[in-house]
Amino acid sequence: MKFDFDADAGLKKIYGTYTGQLNQWVEGGEPPKLAMQEIRCAMEQQREHWKRSGLQVHQKIKGIKGASREVPAVSYQDRMFVNHIVGSEKMITTTIWDSGGEIYRWTGEAGLSVVIQELKKNTQPPQDMALSCPHCGAPATLAQLENGCPFCDTHFVMEELYPKVTNQFTTRKHSQDVKQDLWLLPLFLAVMIGLAFTVMPEAFRSRGLPDAYSRVMGVPASLIAGLILWGVCKALGIFKMAKDLRGSGKLIRSLQFRHQIKKLDPEFSTEYFRDRAMNLFRMMAYSEDPGVYTACECRRPDSWENVLDASLYNFGVDKYRINGNECSVSITLYLDALIYKQGKVKYKGKKVRMTLRKIITEPTNLGFSVKAVSCPSCAGSFDAEKVKCCPYCGKEYDLVQHDWVVTEIR
Numbered sequence: 001m002k003f004d005f006d007a008d009a010g011l012k013k014i015y016g017t018y019t020g021q022l023n024q025w026v027e028g029g030e031p032p033k034l035a036m037q038e039i040r041c042a043m044e045q046q047r048e049h050w051k052r053s054g055l056q057v058h059q060k061i062k063g064i065k066g067a068s069r070e071v072p073a074v075s076y077q078d079r080m081f082v083n084h085i086v087g088s089e090k091m092i093t094t095t096i097w098d099s100g101g102e103i104y105r106w107t108g109e110a111g112l113s114v115v116i117q118e119l120k121k122n123t124q125p126p127q128d129m130a131l132s133c134p135h136c137g138a139p140a141t142l143a144q145l146e147n148g149c150p151f152c153d154t155h156f157v158m159e160e161l162y163p164k165v166t167n168q169f170t171t172r173k174h175s176q177d178v179k180q181d182l183w184l185l186p187l188f189l190a191v192m193i194g195l196a197f198t199v200m201p202e203a204f205r206s207r208g209l210p211d212a213y214s215r216v217m218g219v220p221a222s223l224i225a226g227l228i229l230w231g232v233c234k235a236l237g238i239f240k241m242a243k244d245l246r247g248s249g250k251l252i253r254s255l256q257f258r259h260q261i262k263k264l265d266p267e268f269s270t271e272y273f274r275d276r277a278m279n280l281f282r283m284m285a286y287s288e289d290p291g292v293y294t295a296c297e298c299r300r301p302d303s304w305e306n307v308l309d310a311s312l313y314n315f316g317v318d319k320y321r322i323n324g325n326e327c328s329v330s331i332t333l334y335l336d337a338l339i340y341k342q343g344k345v346k347y348k349g350k351k352v353r354m355t356l357r358k359i360i361t362e363p364t365n366l367g368f369s370v371k372a373v374s375c376p377s378c379a380g381s382f383d384a385e386k387v388k389c390c391p392y393c394g395k396e397y398d399l400v401q402h403d404w405v406v407t408e409i410r
């Protein structure tokens with residue numbers, strides 16, 4: 001491996017190339033070549049999903065001048081890979097049309113971060129490691145791709161197979177978006193009504209004013225107090241904080257889960273699990289019929305069909321059950337999503353709850369991709385996303401033994 005991991009400049013370059021590919025994709029080109037096969041497929045599904053909804057979606061990502069806007073890269077690693085989260089502030093314009101014309105337009109600053117997966121220095125992955133061909137998407141092995149893809153005959157060197165982008169996050173800067181604060185309105189009303197009937201009239205009475213007058217004056221006084229409180233919360237950024245804290249209440253349960261599952265699978269990584277859960281969401285939300293996927297063992301809720309685009313903000317574990325080597329875990333994904341409903345598009349927070357199951361017989365297969373698995377009986381590689389049996393030897397490939405599958409959505 002010739003990659004120099006110190007080279008922040010190298011990561012920035014990959015990031016820059018990726019955002020360029022992202023722009024080309026939205027303009028009608030192919031999905032980013034740097035993205036792993038699962039993400040590329042989900043993007044194609046997403047575009048089909050927009051078409052089926054009768055919409056045209058366009059997104060332009062532009063850089064913002066000024067070096068201070070670079071978000072520092074965070075890294076985590078396992079036996080084989082180093083994963084970097086690299087991001088920066090971008091100026092994004094999203095425009096959506098239906099048959100009647102433009103129905104949505106937003107321009108603003110947003111953080112665009114990607115997970116870049118690189119092979120560790122001095123790590124040579126096994127030659128029989130299953131990998132998707134970056135050119136035609138066909139499932140193959142590392143050795144096959146180096147010697148020429150069996151389907152399209154493209155030859156690859158390691159530097160073309162890695163690094164790869166394994167997830168992507170977009171977080172809009174919270175602007176003066178009043179709608180986000182509206183969920184707190186009932187709380188403020190309750191406080192104001194409470195004040196109007198208790199503290200406020202009492203305050204007037206204690207100053208020796210007549211009872212009837214105190215009661216009446218308590219109402220506008222409470223209203224003013226409420227508005228001042230609202231203003232203070234707004235100025236201190238309390239609303240933004242409340243939104244930013246989404247999901248953090250589940251941290252302890254998530255850590256317990258991680259601790260327990262690591263006893264069974266020392267290679268378990270919260271980040272891979274998070275990326276997989278998000279990919280499963282994308283598959284189910286954007287596909288015409290999620291029933292075709294081997295990883296989907298339940299029905300998709302109707303409301304998911306309204307999601308045009310979603311980015312993960314946080315996730316947390318609600319509950320989990322480990323029974324022998326069978327693990328079942330219920331999680332909540334906190335998403336920032338573009339929702340299409342009754343001819344209108346809105347950007348808002350969306351909570352998604354799903355239960356995932358996996359049978360842990362061996363440690364996580366690092367670099368696993370459902371788009372290229374290797375058959376345990378004959379070692380042939382194939383795409384297990386929709387196929388339940390190995391096309392070479394016919395033996396059933398039981399995905400739940402190798403990866404997480406969705407068993408329930410609430």
Ligand SMILES: [Zn+2]
Binds near residue numbers: 133134149154
């Ligand atoms: Zn190929």
Ligand SMILES: [Zn+2]
Binds near residue numbers: 376377380
């Ligand atoms: Zn086989």
